[in-house]
Amino acid sequence: MEQSSRAQFEQTVLVHLGAAYNLARWLTRDDRDAEDVVQEACLRAFRFFDGYRGGNSRAWLLTIVRHTCYTWLRANRAKDLIAFDETLDSADPGAGPEELVLHSVDQQALRNALEELPVEFREVIILRELEEMSYKEIAAIAGIPLGTVMSRLARARKRLEHSLTQPATVEA
Amino acid sequence: MNCQETQTLIHGYLDGELDLVNSLKVEEHLQDCRSCSQEQANHQTLRDALRGGGLYFQPPASLRKRVLSNVEQASRHSAAPRAPRWSWSWLGAAAVLVRQVVITWGLTRSMARPPAGDLVAQEVVASHVRSLMPDHLTDVTSSSQHTVKPWFAGKLNFSPQVVDLASDGFPLIGGRLDYLDNQPVAALVYGRQQHLINLFIWPSTSAATTQTEVRQGYQLVHWTQSGMNYWVVSDMNAAELEVFVQLIQKQAGS
Numbered sequence: 001m002e003q004s005s006r007a008q009f010e011q012t013v014l015v016h017l018g019a020a021y022n023l024a025r026w027l028t029r030d031d032r033d034a035e036d037v038v039q040e041a042c043l044r045a046f047r048f049f050d051g052y053r054g055g056n057s058r059a060w061l062l063t064i065v066r067h068t069c070y071t072w073l074r075a076n077r078a079k080d081l082i083a084f085d086e087t088l089d090s091a092d093p094g095a096g097p098e099e100l101v102l103h104s105v106d107q108q109a110l111r112n113a114l115e116e117l118p119v120e121f122r123e124v125i126i127l128r129e130l131e132e133m134s135y136k137e138i139a140a141i142a143g144i145p146l147g148t149v150m151s152r153l154a155r156a157r158k159r160l161e162h163s164l165t166q167p168a169t170v171e172a
Numbered sequence: 173m174n175c176q177e178t179q180t181l182i183h184g185y186l187d188g189e190l191d192l193v194n195s196l197k198v199e200e201h202l203q204d205c206r207s208c209s210q211e212q213a214n215h216q217t218l219r220d221a222l223r224g225g226g227l228y229f230q231p232p233a234s235l236r237k238r239v240l241s242n243v244e245q246a247s248r249h250s251a252a253p254r255a256p257r258w259s260w261s262w263l264g265a266a267a268v269l270v271r272q273v274v275i276t277w278g279l280t281r282s283m284a285r286p287p288a289g290d291l292v293a294q295e296v297v298a299s300h301v302r303s304l305m306p307d308h309l310t311d312v313t314s315s316s317q318h319t320v321k322p323w324f325a326g327k328l329n330f331s332p333q334v335v336d337l338a339s340d341g342f343p344l345i346g347g348r349l350d351y352l353d354n355q356p357v358a359a360l361v362y363g364r365q366q367h368l369i370n371l372f373i374w375p376s377t378s379a380a381t382t383q384t385e386v387r388q389g390y391q392l393v394h395w396t397q398s399g400m401n402y403w404v405v406s407d408m409n410a411a412e413l414e415v416f417v418q419l420i421q422k423q424a425g426s
Contacts, residue, residue, distance in 0.1 A: 005247075006243060006244070006247055009243065010240070011409065011410055011411075012409050012410075014236070014239065014240075015386045015389070016389055017231055017235065017236055017239065018228075018230060018231060019389060020231075021229060021230070021231035021235060022228050022229045022230075022231075025229040026229070031232075034229070035231070035232070035235055035238075038231070038235060038239070039235070039238055039239055039242055042239045042242065042243065043239075043242050043243065043246055046242075046243045046246055046247070047246065054365075054409070055366060056407055057389075057409070058389035058407075102213075102214045102217040102218060103217070104217070104221075105217060105218065105220075105221035107221070107224070107226050107227075110221055110222070110227070111227060114227070125222070128187065129219060129222040129223055130222070130223075130227060130228055131388075131389075132301055132388065134189070134304065134305075135184075135187065135189045150180060150181075150183050150184050150187075150189070151180055153183050153187070154179065154180045154182075154183045157183065157215055157218055160218055161214050161215070161218055164218070
């Protein structure tokens with residue numbers, strides 16, 4: 001019985017270890033810390049595994065990983081979490097929006113820009129673009145309403161585009 | 173719809189999350205508004221870059237080992253709560269066991285992966301994900317095989333076998349025309365509680381035994397039978413999907 005629940009845990013949950021690590025790595029921004037968080041999260045997942053009633057196991061594991069990340073951030077990087085304002089950047093100048101044209105994106109610049117996003121924005125981008133999750137799944141994982149998923153994605157993308165079009169290096 | 177509304181809704185539109193009415197409104201606005209359509213182009217460029225690869229962090233190989241050994245230890249504890257919290261001799265034994273598991277796992281994985289089918293597998297997953305977006309699932313929605321099968325006639329140059337497996341707990345939801353491996357293919361959609369299964373069928377010139385793999389969290393099963401390629405993809409667990417595969421193989425062989 002115990003043996004079989006462990007095997008089942010491996011089959012249904014640990015197949016998503018890559019997704020778990022990727023999310024933890026982006027949220028903690030550190031290799032070692034991400035490994036610690038993932039180990040902790042997997043242990044929690046195993047303890048709660050009896051309560052898992054089937055369904056989307058990747059979303060289930062990522063919910064636990066995200067929660068573990070936030071606990072870790074609160075203890076170790078409290079400044080990453082303070083002062084997140086949902087209305088940030090919400091006032092959009094309706095008239096004459098800047099015509100920033102993104103022709104191509106430098107991968108290193110993109111990586112930096114993503115790391116600099118507030119964690120609440122960063123996570124929706126990771127879940128949407130790297131994990132290709134639906135709004136419904138993201139809403140469940142992050143514990144926010146569907147509409148908030150869309151508005152956070154909107155702001156996160158605008159911020160990324162803005163930092164990518166800043167003339168960090170002058171092009172000829 | 174004005175620019176301000178569009179600038180938020182355009183994201184739902186890009187992500188395939190808007191209903192038809194709002195999608196049409198966004199499209200209409202984009203046709204008339206240069207600055208919003210520039211925004212859309214920017215979002216698309218950003219998305220392509222984000223998905224272009226290189227941003228996904230892969231875990232070190234040792235992480236899986238450590239997680240397994242933690243889990244092993246935790247289940248020991250729950251079995252014998254008074255056991256010492258830390259035992260080196262036991263850890264050594266566990267390490268050997270874990271290594272064995274990891275090696276076996278690695279071997280079966282590398283053996284199961286078809287190098288030529290890799291690209292097709294990628295397409296299959298992409299098509300499955302696309303089909304889950306609103307209004308992308310089926311072209312013909314019917315639980316009757318007698319409605320779905322004739323629907324494919326004239327759209328494909330082969331006739332896929334269509335069976336309803338409702339009595340086995342996998343009701344047929346409908347069919348869809350899809351495009352994989354550079355050709356039109358039949359996509360049949362089955363349900364299982366809240367899960368969906370896509371079954372892709374198209375003619376095959378080679379033979380392959382049943383192969384399974386996991387990709388982006390989805391289970392994939394592939395085989396050839398009676399001159400047809402079969403690909404099954406779902407977010408269901410491997411054991412349940414195996415039941416479905418056996419049912420299809422039985423029907424296709426009959």
